[in-house]
Amino acid sequence: MFRLALNMLFGDRAKLAMLLCGLAFSALLMAQQTSVFFGIMSWTYTPVVNIRAHVWVSDPMVEQANDAKPMRDTELGRVRSVDGVAWAAPLHTSFLQARMVDGNFKLITLVGIDADTFAGAPAQLTQGRIEDLRLPNTVIVDEWGAQLMGKSVKGPDGKMQTVALKPGDVFEINDIEARIVGICKVRRAFTGGPFVYTTYDRAKTYTLGARRTLSFMLAEPAPGITPSELCERIERETGLKAWTSDTVIWDWSDRSLARNTFWWFWKNTGIPFSFGTAVALGLFVGIAISGQTFYSFVLENLKYFAAIKAMGASMRVLAGMLIIQAVTAGLIGFGLGAGMAQAIGRVMIEKGMPPFVMFPQILIATLVLTMGISIVSAIIGIVKVSRVDAATVFRG
Amino acid sequence: MSKAHDIAVTTHGVDISFGTGETKVTALQQTEFTARRGELIMLVGPSGCGKTTLLSVIAGTLKPDSGTVEVFGQRLDKMNQAELTAFRRKHLGFVFQSFNLIPTLSVVENVMVPLLIQGISNDEARRRSIAILEKVGLKGREDGKPNALSGGQQQRVAIARALVHEPPLLICDEPTSALDKDTGAQIMEMVRELSRSPDRCVVVVTHDFRIFRFADRIAEMEDGRISRVVDDPLSITQQNF
Known part of the structure; x- marks a missing residue:
């Protein structure tokens, strides 16, 4: 039937x-x-995906990846001294206005990474070399940002068109020159602005010498220690908050920075x-x-x-x-x-x-x-x- | 006088009414009806006399308010719905006034329905359905849709569907009302021929006096009762009906 x-x-x-x-x-x-x-x-936990560290360390009051509560640089030494930390590197993130050559301002996400190890650097550069970040006043911009911050020029047909920024182009952050030495491919963020990578020390310059600029610390567990174990040790010994970088939001681990970020947005936004x-x-x-x-x-x-x-x-x-x-x-x-x-x-x-x-x-x-x-x-x-x-x- | 084992259908003192209070309509009152094995009996009478209601009672689709209904030795008035459903599945074949062929199914699939309801395999049901379609003269039309057939052909499909599972009781509700005279006669010829069996009883409700001649007996109804039973169908003419 x-x-x-x-x-x-x-x-x-x-x-x-x-x-x-x-x-x-x-x-x-x-x-x-x-x-x-x-x-x-x-997109809310894009920083975790782009930066690819095994362990993130933050101020204990931090609730999610976009919520940086700057710490003193001395905290880095405390984290490095925890038994089981193979290495730890500083990371700065902040939202700033960039001034284009044509006078326009664009919101950017400035990411300052450790100049020695380049821990937290973008995984894929489509133009330029990461080492060039060691040159004075240099930055690497993501592809989307290069297009967004691009120059408006008159095309052969007389219509205005945007030409993406490329290595060699210059803009300003807080009146300080930022010369592009590379274009990278990263995932876009919920917070909107394109990513501009520079070194941690130069990020301090761009933020005009703010007293606390250490947003996060990126740490690597020593061989034989899991990220979760290292997080426990760091929290116990330093009183800071430590997170793993698992991006499986269905994993109900409380230590996942991505998961906590996801659910923070879930609870706190419409x-x-x-x-x-x-x-x-x-x-x-x-x-x-x-x-x-x-x-x-x-x-x-x-x-x-x-x-x-x-x-x-x-x-x-x-x-x-x-x-x-x-x-x-x-x-x-x-x-x-x-x-x-x-x-x-x-x-x-x-x-x-x-x-x-x-x-x-x-x-x-x-x-x-x-x-x-x-x-x-x-x-x-x-x-x-x-x-x-x-x-x-x-x-x- | 019929012997007990010859009786196919019998109703005794059947009452049925619909509605309540002022809207109450009595459809059957103290109805006594008997049909024998091996006969084709027609139920005739004016509209509203209770023919269809009596047919529904005999078919087990309607339970009487009171009285007894016995079909092939089984008391339908004492059965619950599930038992009545199972009884109809096994013992009854239906030919409806408006054919009731499912238009989205093929001819053979329509005929297969009673067999599939009984749980017979698809292949076996198809084989038996094709065989009976051949008997009703529709060989080669098995896979067409019913709507592509003429009224007479559609009623033949309906007859094939009614008989494919070889039920002992065939119920026909106005089988020729949608057909012209010649086609109606052919259909009744076919019903008579295919259903003719010593153990099968055919009950036909009809208004169509032109097919009275195919009956073995005719039971006339009036006001919810059987008013008379005629053994010689040819004695009833249009005038005295």
């Missing part, structure tokens, strides 16, 4: 198309919006609510369209279900038929919706905007919700069919 149930479903192509549209749209909205949401949320609203909207639209369409499919077939009932089909068989129909439509709708979300995601990833991260968990949740919509639709149909009197088949 279940094969016939599927044939009944596929035989009514107009209804099926409508049903699939509702389910696919719903799955698309849920998967796409959730992926963009997690993409944006993944982002989950606004995206949650869109996801809920997708769910409700899905239930409304699919439920209504499936219900009308059931209504149109009601006299046939009544006939099948009269012929001796039990309610279990009829319910099974409706569930098979709804679940099949749900699976196809999910496939179409998730496929479209993937396709849109690919375009987004290529453009870099908006961020898009489709975890397997998102697909599983979308599948579960789409199946939920289908089951709700099936239940509505089952209720209707259960109430139909088999004797109606004799009433013309």
